[in-house]
Amino acid sequence: MTSDQPTNETPCCQQQQRRTFLARLSIALSAVIGVIIALPGIGFVLAPVFRKPKQKWRKVGKLEDFKVGGFVLVQYEDSSSVPWAGITAKEGAWIRRASETEFIAFSINCRHLGCPVRWVDDPRLFMCPCHGGVYYEDGTVAAGPPPEPLQRLNVRINNGQVEIESGPTPLTLTKIT
Amino acid sequence: MSKNPLMRTWNWIDNRIGYSDYIVPLMVHLVPDSARWWYIFGSATLCAFMVQVFTGVCLAMAYVPGGEKTYESLVYITNTAPLGNLLRGMHYYGASAMVMLAVIHMIQVYMHATYKYPREMNWMSGVVLLFVVLGMAFTGQLLRWDANGVWSVTVAAEMAGRTPIIGPTIAHFIMGGETVGGSTITRFFAMHVFIMPAIIFAGIGLHMLLIMRHGISEMPDANDPVDPETYKEKYEERINKTGVPFWPDAMWRDMIFSTIIVGIILGCSLFLGPPTLDPPPNPSSINANPLPDWYFLWYFAVLSLLPPKLETWVILGVPILGFLGLFFLPMISNKGHRAPSKRPWAGGTVIFGSVAFLVLTIYGYKKPWSPDFGVKELPASVVGTDQGPLMEGAKLMHIKGCLYCHDISGYGGHRGPELTEIGKLLTRDDLIIRINNGGHNMPAFASSISSDELHLIVDFLLTRGVDQDQPILNGDSP
Numbered sequence: 281m282t283s284d285q286p287t288n289e290t291p292c293c294q295q296q297q298r299r300t301f302l303a304r305l306s307i308a309l310s311a312v313i314g315v316i317i318a319l320p321g322i323g324f325v326l327a328p329v330f331r332k333p334k335q336k337w338r339k340v341g342k343l344e345d346f347k348v349g350g351f352v353l354v355q356y357e358d359s360s361s362v363p364w365a366g367i368t369a370k371e372g373a374w375i376r377r378a379s380e381t382e383f384i385a386f387s388i389n390c391r392h393l394g395c396p397v398r399w400v401d402d403p404r405l406f407m408c409p410c411h412g413g414v415y416y417e418d419g420t421v422a423a424g425p426p427p428e429p430l431q432r433l434n435v436r437i438n439n440g441q442v443e444i445e446s447g448p449t450p451l452t453l454t455k456i457t
Numbered sequence: 458m459s460k461n462p463l464m465r466t467w468n469w470i471d472n473r474i475g476y477s478d479y480i481v482p483l484m485v486h487l488v489p490d491s492a493r494w495w496y497i498f499g500s501a502t503l504c505a506f507m508v509q510v511f512t513g514v515c516l517a518m519a520y521v522p523g524g525e526k527t528y529e530s531l532v533y534i535t536n537t538a539p540l541g542n543l544l545r546g547m548h549y550y551g552a553s554a555m556v557m558l559a560v561i562h563m564i565q566v567y568m569h570a571t572y573k574y575p576r577e578m579n580w581m582s583g584v585v586l587l588f589v590v591l592g593m594a595f596t597g598q599l600l601r602w603d604a605n606g607v608w609s610v611t612v613a614a615e616m617a618g619r620t621p622i623i624g625p626t627i628a629h630f631i632m633g634g635e636t637v638g639g640s641t642i643t644r645f646f647a648m649h650v651f652i653m654p655a656i657i658f659a660g661i662g663l664h665m666l667l668i669m670r671h672g673i674s675e676m677p678d679a680n681d682p683v684d685p686e687t688y689k690e691k692y693e694e695r696i697n698k699t700g701v702p703f704w705p706d707a708m709w710r711d712m713i714f715s716t717i718i719v720g721i722i723l724g725c726s727l728f729l730g731p732p733t734l735d736p737p738p739n740p741s742s743i744n745a746n747p748l749p750d751w752y753f754l755w756y757f758a759v760l761s762l763l764p765p766k767l768e769t770w771v772i773l774g775v776p777i778l779g780f781l782g783l784f785f786l787p788m789i790s791n792k793g794h795r796a797p798s799k800r801p802w803a804g805g806t807v808i809f810g811s812v813a814f815l816v817l818t819i820y821g822y823k824k825p826w827s828p829d830f831g832v833k834e835l836p837a838s839v840v841g842t843d844q845g846p847l848m849e850g851a852k853l854m855h856i857k858g859c860l861y862c863h864d865i866s867g868y869g870g871h872r873g874p875e876l877t878e879i880g881k882l883l884t885r886d887d888l889i890i891r892i893n894n895g896g897h898n899m900p901a902f903a904s905s906i907s908s909d910e911l912h913l914i915v916d917f918l919l920t921r922g923v924d925q926d927q928p929i930l931n932g933d934s935p
Binding site: 359365370372392407414417454 | 526528611618620621624626629630632637639640641642737740742744747757760761765768827830859898900901902904
């Protein structure tokens with residue numbers, strides 16, 4: 281009995297060790313398979329998050345098309361559109377020729393939650409249809425919940441063309457104090 | 458061996474797939490005989506989900522997730538494709554039914570405290586399912602890729618953007634870039650048809666497995682609180698003595714109710730039709746009036762009522778705390794009384810929640826906080842004359858946008874105070890100061906109004922609420 285024990289034990293332990301090894305091997309290989317499948321996918325899906333914001337100058341009309349006065353709505357292609365975007369690549373801005381040489385432009389996004397603000401010419405106010413945010417013509421908040429003034433956009437005159445710098449949708453960020 | 462060839466075929470199949478061995482025992486498992494009409498909502502939610510899967514798959518055969526083609530494909534489904542209008546309607550009303558039934562099912566389970574021992578995980582898996590269903594409802598609203606859909610993503614991204622530090626990352630992840638556009642719609646499509654349905658299928662599987670494992674709960678008994686030490690034994694004993702097979706003794710009620718639900722979904726689609734499509738999804742078009750579907754309208758109303766300081770915390774806190782509070786509810790209380798009569802706070806919570814939902818939803822539809830852009834000019838019957846300075850003042854009320862926010866004798870918006878009787882309440886100087894300087898939630902008009910215009914408006918306002926028979930002052934404004 282006692283003399284048999286080592287011979288009995290050895291194959292049993294070997295069997296056990298073999299099983300433990302195979303189990304670990306299988307788990308490790310599953311992890312490898314998982315990583316190989318998941319990583320390219322995760323990278324693909326998260327890519328837009330890490331893309332550097334693009335700013336592009338977009339033509340919005342000839343200089344002589346704009347008359348000194350109130351704001352007009354202009355449309356242009358956003359700075360990072362995909363080939364299949366079609367009409368959804370459009371972006372809008374409110375632009376005003378303040379004087380012969382000076383232009384002012386605002387993003388149409390309300391700074392409360394991003395809804396499109398409308399310029400109402402007579403009272404000279406921007407009004408938001410979502411939660412009633414109101415802005416003066418200089419973009420500062422006149423009434424309602426928006427925490428910030430409208431986002432100013434850069435405008436330049438290039439070869440007789442008025443151009444706006446198109447960029448990301450303005451986000452109202454939480455300030456950590 | 459049966460002689461009937463059909464029977465023989467079935468026996469062959471049954472022997473291979475094990476229907477009688479595996480499925481039949483599940484169908485005829487014993488349920489408490491007290492499990493009656495209160496128990497129909499869960500199965501009806503599942504039934505509404507089946508409607509969604511089937512109609513959704515059919516719609517996906519004609520739906521193009523990308524750019525303006527999406528809108529065109531929706532127009533095609535709605536106007537041209539045979540039965541397309543019906544299917545779109547069923548998918549829309551099915552979504553409403555599913556959200557509604559999931560919430561009713563949850564309220565029923567909460568009121569009967571079925572989430573207590575040993576069914577804590579039944580509840581937790583249900584809470585996860587509810588939030589994914591809400592996610593489906595939201596992404597589905599965006600797949601209706603019209604002006605409203607486009608602006609709803611912008612609102613969602615702006616809300617996510619308020620998260621401290623990682624806000625912009627989440628917002629750009631949602632939009633699939635820095636602006637709402639082509640990559641947003643394809644992203645939402647993948648979430649709506651692949652990712653979330655997969656989570657729902659898995660969640661329903663777990664939810665059902667847990668139902669089988671712990672048995673359907675009996676109706677609460679005010680004299681028999683849940684004691685984890687003895688509950689399972691007592692349940693086993695009772696169910697073996699008085700239980701009835703689920704099929705067909707209990708299931709017929711589920712079938713009747715589900716038939717009614719599917720009938721209502723079909724009826725709504727036939728008689729009301731799918732929601733009309735807004736103008737095409739042009740993110741630069743400002744003539745959109747973004748409004749969420751009815752089940753999120755209460756939250757839209759909440760966002761207008763908040764003091765600015767609380768806003769960010771509520772935008773982020775309500776969904777997160779709501780989820781955590783519900784998810785961990787059974788961890789806070791998993792024993793004791795189940796009967797609603799012994800749990801007044803539970804009843805109070807449900808009543809408070811329902812009333813708040815109803816009031817905020819009605820408020821959301823009325824949108825009293827928004828300027829009314831479509832308001833009409835004041836008619837002569839209200840002004841008291843159809844010419845002269847008084848009428849000019851009334852016209853200026855419209856031109857200068859005063860009526861967008863102020864109501865006069867039923868004409869105008871509701872953002873600001875009603876001005877029907879303002880002539881009795883304020884003096885000329887008060888009015889001039891308020892219009893020039895603005896005030897709480899009122900813009901200052903000093904820079905956009907001339908002195909003449911101001912006096913015409915003030916003259917007009919001073920007649921409001923004052924006896925109309927008095928001679929009207931003509932042209933003597935200073």
